[in-house]
Amino acid sequence: MSGPSTYEPKTGFTRWLDKRLPIARLGWDSFVDFPTPRNLNYWWTFGGILAVCLMIQILTGIVLAMHYVPHIDYSCASVERIDRDVNFGWLLRNSHANGASMFFLAVYLHMLRGLYYGSYKAPRELLWILGVVIYLLMMAAAFLGYVLPWGQMSFWGAMVITNLFGALPVVGTPVTEWLWGGFSVGNATLNRFFSLHYLIPFLIAGVVGLHIWALHVPGNNNPTGLTVKTGADTLPFHPYYTVKDGFAIVVFLIIFAFFVFYWPDALGHADNYVEADALVTPAHIVPEWYLLPFYAILRAVPDKLGGVILMFGAIGVLFILPWLDTSRVRSMRYRPMGRWFFLFFVIACLGLGWVGAELPDNKVPVLGVLGLDFLWMGRILTLYYFGYFLVVLPLLGLVEKPAERPASIERSVLGKDTFGAAAPVAALAE
Amino acid sequence: MTDVNSNHETGGEDSSRRDFLYIATVGAVGVGGVFAFWPFIDQMNPAADTLALSTTEINVGDLEEGAEITVKFRERPHFVRRRTAEEVAASAEVAVNSLPDGDARNANLAAGSPATDENRSALSAVIDDGVEVDETLRASLLVSGANCTHLGCVPTEGAGDYGAWFCPCHGSHYDTSGRIRRGPAPENLPIPPMTFISATTLRLG
Ligand code: HEM
Ligand code: FES
Numbered sequence: 001m002s003g004p005s006t007y008e009p010k011t012g013f014t015r016w017l018d019k020r021l022p023i024a025r026l027g028w029d030s031f032v033d034f035p036t037p038r039n040l041n042y043w044w045t046f047g048g049i050l051a052v053c054l055m056i057q058i059l060t061g062i063v064l065a066m067h068y069v070p071h072i073d074y075s076c077a078s079v080e081r082i083d084r085d086v087n088f089g090w091l092l093r094n095s096h097a098n099g100a101s102m103f104f105l106a107v108y109l110h111m112l113r114g115l116y117y118g119s120y121k122a123p124r125e126l127l128w129i130l131g132v133v134i135y136l137l138m139m140a141a142a143f144l145g146y147v148l149p150w151g152q153m154s155f156w157g158a159m160v161i162t163n164l165f166g167a168l169p170v171v172g173t174p175v176t177e178w179l180w181g182g183f184s185v186g187n188a189t190l191n192r193f194f195s196l197h198y199l200i201p202f203l204i205a206g207v208v209g210l211h212i213w214a215l216h217v218p219g220n221n222n223p224t225g226l227t228v229k230t231g232a233d234t235l236p237f238h239p240y241y242t243v244k245d246g247f248a249i250v251v252f253l254i255i256f257a258f259f260v261f262y263w264p265d266a267l268g269h270a271d272n273y274v275e276a277d278a279l280v281t282p283a284h285i286v287p288e289w290y291l292l293p294f295y296a297i298l299r300a301v302p303d304k305l306g307g308v309i310l311m312f313g314a315i316g317v318l319f320i321l322p323w324l325d326t327s328r329v330r331s332m333r334y335r336p337m338g339r340w341f342f343l344f345f346v347i348a349c350l351g352l353g354w355v356g357a358e359l360p361d362n363k364v365p366v367l368g369v370l371g372l373d374f375l376w377m378g379r380i381l382t383l384y385y386f387g388y389f390l391v392v393l394p395l396l397g398l399v400e401k402p403a404e405r406p407a408s409i410e411r412s413v414l415g416k417d418t419f420g421a422a423a424p425v426a427a428l429a430e
Numbered sequence: 431m432t433d434v435n436s437n438h439e440t441g442g443e444d445s446s447r448r449d450f451l452y453i454a455t456v457g458a459v460g461v462g463g464v465f466a467f468w469p470f471i472d473q474m475n476p477a478a479d480t481l482a483l484s485t486t487e488i489n490v491g492d493l494e495e496g497a498e499i500t501v502k503f504r505e506r507p508h509f510v511r512r513r514t515a516e517e518v519a520a521s522a523e524v525a526v527n528s529l530p531d532g533d534a535r536n537a538n539l540a541a542g543s544p545a546t547d548e549n550r551s552a553l554s555a556v557i558d559d560g561v562e563v564d565e566t567l568r569a570s571l572l573v574s575g576a577n578c579t580h581l582g583c584v585p586t587e588g589a590g591d592y593g594a595w596f597c598p599c600h601g602s603h604y605d606t607s608g609r610i611r612r613g614p615a616p617e618n619l620p621i622p623p624m625t626f627i628s629a630t631t632l633r634l635g
Binding site: 181 | 505506613615
């Protein structure tokens with residue numbers, strides 16, 4: 001869809017610049033005149049929201065790092081000092097800590113959007129894979145960041161996650177000691193985690209660049225999943241989507257601000273205000289909410305290596321998803337059976353999150369009368385999670401009869417074929 | 431201009447000389463790259479001061495029957511438990527082949543020794559020359575690493591199916607001899623190297 005450039009430098013300076021470094025042209029073609037399907041709904045605003053989230057994390061993080069001390073004896077106190085004594089430290093820290101949660105909220109909605117509307121399918125496989133890479137890096141950044149305040153959850157979370165690598169045959173112990181820089185999680189570990197926590201967001205920014213590049217070659221998918229055929233199917237990005245994205249960002253920031261100002265510790269865990277103690281594990285350790293489903297999958301298997309493989313497999317399967325789904329139809333709107341399986345997939349993910357927060361041996365409310373405990377609920381949902389990708393999507397595409405689809409994106413919006421009428425300026429379709 | 435290698439770029443120069451330079455450069459960059467990369471990896475391994483082995487001494491004479499303390503040895507927490515006679519007897523009755531991990535995991539014994547209660551207890555500790563230690567004390571003492579062999583949490587004392595340790599993280603049950611009985615942990619809690627340096631002082635390491 002990236003057709004010929006429509007940029008025309010108007011001043012002497014922009015003409016001079018355009019011959020030497022066509023950066024204004026790149027901006028114009030990417031964010032002003034970029035032809036965008038005219039039917040995008042609000043699920044498409046999360047990309048812009050995610051960009052804002054990354055900027056907030058980097059900005060607040062850089063200033064937090066001016067006051068934070070990465071040492072096991074001082075970290076906890078330095079974070080408290082940020083909260084109590086540093087000017088506006090409470091605001092910066094609450095924004096950063098809640099910003100991580102908001103970031104994940106947005107990325108999950110963004111990914112579910114892709115799953116529902118088939119955005120991972122050809123020609124957007126690489127775009128999707130780059131997205132999964134960003135998601136992996138985000139998880140790494142959030143995990144490393146959560147260790148920095150050096151509370152009980154920080155310490156034991158770091159212990160459990162680094163010990164996952166101990167499950168590797170033969171190299172397990174050397175690899176964990178290499179990660180720790182010692183015989184256990186300690187000062188060396190905290191120091192390197194801080195260094196890497198600072199680094200990863202900039203790696204993310206780099207991959208985001210590739211992600212947007214890979215988006216601007218085939219262009220956006222859209223709720224119908226139909227390929228853009230004519231200029232009438234699209235609108236220029238500005239002002240149509242700059243305004244729509246901008247509005248969504250403001251609404252999102254209101255929710256964000258509600259947490260920062262009125263409920264800053266709601267998404268965290270009280271135990272993390274207790275300084276790390278290598279001798280006592282809290283009675284109930286849980287990861288941050290956004291990692292709970294993976295924690296549930298880890299615990300679903302009674303075997304150490306098996307649990308670790310399954311947990312990484314849950315993300316790994318996303319990498320091959322573009323080749324697992326055999327349906328010719330992108331959007332679930334026109335997949336009468338697929339959309340039900342998708343709905344249950346969303347429920348399974350939420351259910352896994354719930355299981356991850358509970359003790360495995362506890363009985364599930366209501367269903368407990370049938371003898372269902374959280375361990376088994378986790379197992380059933382894990383089975384469905386993998387079943388959706390490895391069985392449902394490959395087979396369903398072969399047997400499902402898709403519903404009738406509109407002739408074009410334009411028709412789906414305007415009802416009639418107005419091709420040839422005065423449509424807003426837009427480049428021709430691929 | 432009869433040289434077949436001659437064209438505008440080579441200008442008739444000897445191309446085998448360029449090939450040699452090319453291969454030598456690529457080789458040097460490749461091999462050198464690997465060598466230059468290694469320090470960046472190896473710096474993350476435990477540093478020399480961290481590696482310097484340490485020892486920990488514990489006064490076991492003050493431990494009442496049924497009491498337990500947690501000490502730190504080489505950065506890691508360790509349980510020191512003085513078990514009651516009933517606990518020792520119950521643990522000794524368990525058939526080794528019914529255990530999920532039949533290996534004693536005891537640094538004082540040969541690898542692969544069976545996980546009997548005797549092999550897990552301080553009966554396996556070295557005794558310094560001239561030192562005499564009460565045998566029931568040795569049999570009642572259990573000293574083991576306190577990090578769950580699943581993912582490293584410290585199990586809670588006095589809980590779980592066997593009234594010994596229960597790991598709250600993912601539900602592993604250990605018996606009074608520190609052996610894994612149920613749950614995701616694959617191995618028994620490890621027994622560190624131990625030496626009695628007096629009738630009541632046990633040195634780890
Ligand atoms: C992808 C973006 C990022 C994510 C998801 C993220 C996530 C987190 C999380 C979850 C915490 C723990 C918050 C708490 O409980 O107190 C944290 C702490 C911290 N982060 Fe980040 N972070 C990001 C980017 C950055 C950047 C770019 C920097 C520095 C340049 C940074 C510096 C810090 C510092 C100094 C702390 C410790 C202070 C504190 O606990 O609030 N972060 N981060
Ligand atoms: S760490 Fe003990 S059961 Fe997982």
